[in-house]
Amino acid sequence: MIKINGQNIAASPATFQPMLFDLDAEEGTGRTADGYGFRTRVATKRQFELSWGLLPWPTISALLKQMRNSYFEMTYPDPETGKFETKTFSVGNRPAPFAVSKGNEIYWAGLKVTMTER
Secondary structure (H helix, E strand, O other): OOEEOOEEOOOOOOEEEEEEEEEEOOOOOEEOOOOOEEOOEEEEEEEEEEEOOOEEHHHHHHHHHHOOOOOEEEEEEEOOOOEEEEEEEEEOOOOOOEEEEEOOEEEEEOOEEEEEEO
């Protein structure tokens, strides 16, 4: 369902939460003295919050490597357009709160990322 740089995402996320947000011009956006709002929208961008449950070490490594560049192409189902879209994104912090060992394997849990359209 989700692709990064043309490749299937290394692991399907447990959650995939889209958000549309507006970017307003610095000039021409604000409130008047009586509280009337005005704005000059310059763009609408996408942001996605994704999270994963327990991931084997090789899988979380592959996933993080897919997102390590400053910017990357992501193909995703867009709730507004009703079709798959491909746009350029960056990713912020990528916390993976804890690792557990089971036998000879190490698993990571709680990876969360926020991807923001360029």
